[in-house]
Amino acid sequence: MSIIAQRKDRQKKEMREGILQAAWKIVNEEGWQALSIRKIADAIEYSVPVVYTHFENKDAILLQFTKDGFALLQADLHAAKKAHRKPSKQLEAMALAYWDFAFSQKEYYQLMFGLGIPTCDRVVNVPEMKSCTAEMIEAVRDALAAGSQSEVDPMLKFHTYWSILHGLVSIQMIESNRPNSMKVLILQDAVSGFIKSLE
Amino acid sequence: MSIIAQRKDRQKKEMREGILQAAWKIVNEEGWQALSIRKIADAIEYSVPVVYTHFENKDAILLQFTKDGFALLQADLHAAKKAHRKPSKQLEAMALAYWDFAFSQKEYYQLMFGLGIPTCDRVVNVPEMKSCTAEMIEAVRDALAAGSQSEVDPMLKFHTYWSILHGLVSIQMIESNRPNSMKVLILQDAVSGFIKSLE
DNA sequence: CAATTTTCGCTAACAGTGTTAGCAAAGATA
């Protein structure tokens, strides 16, 4: 590849990054509903079709953010897990990390789960999501191995775990007036109950 | 009120009903994303502004369906509860009813929780939702009273219960390829674990 | 019954949205 082609390639990546950054700024300032291709074009000071040379359509931009979101969540879960040895403590820490991610990165979480309904066919095949769930599955498997129930299906328990976490987050996002202290209590109650069911 | 005003009132209600029916048909055939005021106007064979004389805006139409959805869910939960005496059995049956509602009335459930993000400020103040949660709170309270833990906050447990249910439904709606038999297993596992935590 | 007022429902428009065809200018190659 010629030196000139290299530069073009670099510029292409820079512009792609610029589009994502501009989009992210709009989302943080005005929410997902306010995100439009024209606003992105305005922000990067290019015309609308330029955006389409970097992303097939708007969904592709959202999909990128979904992937990024799962990657970030996975990193958080991994860090929380690494901080503990005991499987039950790991699950506890991961639950808190999950909860923290959802509320400190609301925009990401809402896109990953809330607005994901139309594009959910694709989301299932996103590798970033698989890595993310793998992190949880592993922790559940370890906790189950540490217990006495060898006949229980780890996948079943993983689903229960994830459902509890996502359910808590979703419900608590609707009830935004409730104090955070109680929200954490609910989380701890639910997770401790789940962990007991593994022993 | 004159006889003529009565007729007008009746016609107004009929048209309002017609709008909702037309909207519902569109939603069932093409999904929420495909619902537009123009399509509704076409379906009822009136012009667009007529729709706006019966509903302030599109959100008002969606809000009506949200209310209807919560009323339906409440009825299902109530019926499931009435079918049992033992509080733990009631919670079990209600969980199944909740799950059944979510999957047999997918459109309703998705509107009530999925697309509700933009309008969630209003949704919290919907009386139909309060009735719905009251149904669950009562059952949890009863189950807790039947147990030995008098110091536990029923509201905390109710939130855990609801979160588990909503979480299970949401996650399982994304993973549409999983067999239904396993989904029910996961539900039973999660709910039985929760019920144990009340004893 | 005729005149007036109210109500009704229409067309057309505004300001947005995602998306794409076609063209002009700038850049790279020969």
Added chain:
DNA sequence: TATCTTTGCTAACACTGTTAGCGAAAATTG
């Protein structure tokens, strides 16, 4: 320098929610 490729633009299409303004029909009044 001339040709070719690429780049990025304008303008358009087909939608969306929402509303102003007008003409006709219906109800009320004299």
